[in-house]
Amino acid sequence: DQQVKQNSPSLSVQEGRISILNCDYTNSMFDYFLWYKKYPAEGPTFLISISSIKDKNEDGRFTVFLNKSAKHLSLHIVPSQPGDSAVYFCAARGQRGTSYGKLTFGQGTILTVHP
Amino acid sequence: SAVISQKPSRDICQRGTSLTIQCQVDSQVTMMFWYRQQPGQSLTLIATANQGSEATYESGFVIDKFPISRPNLTFSTLTVSNMSPEDSSIYLCSAGDRSNQPQHFGDGTRLSIL
Numbered sequence: 001d002q003q004v005k006q007n008s009p010s011l012s013v014q015e016g017r018i019s020i021l022n023c024d025y026t027n028s029m030f031d032y033f034l035w036y037k038k039y040p041a042e043g044p045t046f047l048i049s050i051s052s053i054k055d056k057n058e059d060g061r062f063t064v065f066l067n068k069s070a071k072h073l074s075l076h077i078v079p080s081q082p083g084d085s086a087v088y089f090c091a092a093r094g095q096r097g098t099s100y101g102k103l104t105f106g107q108g109t110i111l112t113v114h115p
Numbered sequence: 116s117a118v119i120s121q122k123p124s125r126d127i128c129q130r131g132t133s134l135t136i137q138c139q140v141d142s143q144v145t146m147m148f149w150y151r152q153q154p155g156q157s158l159t160l161i162a163t164a165n166q167g168s169e170a171t172y173e174s175g176f177v178i179d180k181f182p183i184s185r186p187n188l189t190f191s192t193l194t195v196s197n198m199s200p201e202d203s204s205i206y207l208c209s210a211g212d213r214s215n216q217p218q219h220f221g222d223g224t225r226l227s228i229l
Binding site: 034036041042043044045046049089091101102103104105106107108 | 116119121146148156157158159160163173207209211217218219220221222223225
């Protein structure tokens with residue numbers, strides 16, 4: 001049972017354009033969502049997060065949007081740069097209780113930004 | 116943010132042997148976790164490493180196969196026991212503290228079993 005889904009295995013965009021990565025979740029008990037970027041042979045690097053009480057969080061070129069009613073979040077990268085080419089993972093954290101602190105990851109989306 | 120170091124970074128092991136992976140954090144953290152990333156797959160939580168007590172394992176993972184230690188707030192080990200080719204994966208340690216702070220990851224241990 002995949003509680004966090006990234007339905008697009010890959011995305012290709014031109015340098016300077018917007019990249020939009022999507023993520024859906026099924027568990028309404030998730031209260032905190034994160035995006036990680038991963039290069040080959042490295043661990044995931046935290047990118048940006050959003051609490052379930054917000055619908056938008058922005059950090060430089062990166063913006064995360066959360067639509068709780070649709071159980072959907074997206075990561076926007078504007079403008080995209082070739083160095084952004086990596087695998088992007090969406091993750092969700094459970095609320096207090098037995099799931100506290102644990103992250104559930106999506107399958108990842110490979111982003112390729114062409115010069 | 117915490118800096119997390121994992122050792123070894125990679126290893127090739129024989130079937131039936133065991134390997135212990137170390138995870139060192141440069142500051143005291145409340146929570147430490149161990150994840151597995153199988154080839155072409157996402158990250159799956161193996162267990163939560165609890166300081167001073169037994170680890171909490173996720174469904175499908177057992178202590179006999181993946182014993183975990185956490186003697187203090189900056190260090191943890193994961194042992195992969197009696198390895199088989201199906202255990203070939205990247206094993207990742209993560210650490211986190213206050214509830215509204217993100218977890219950070221080490222670079223992982225790439226394990227291949229022959």
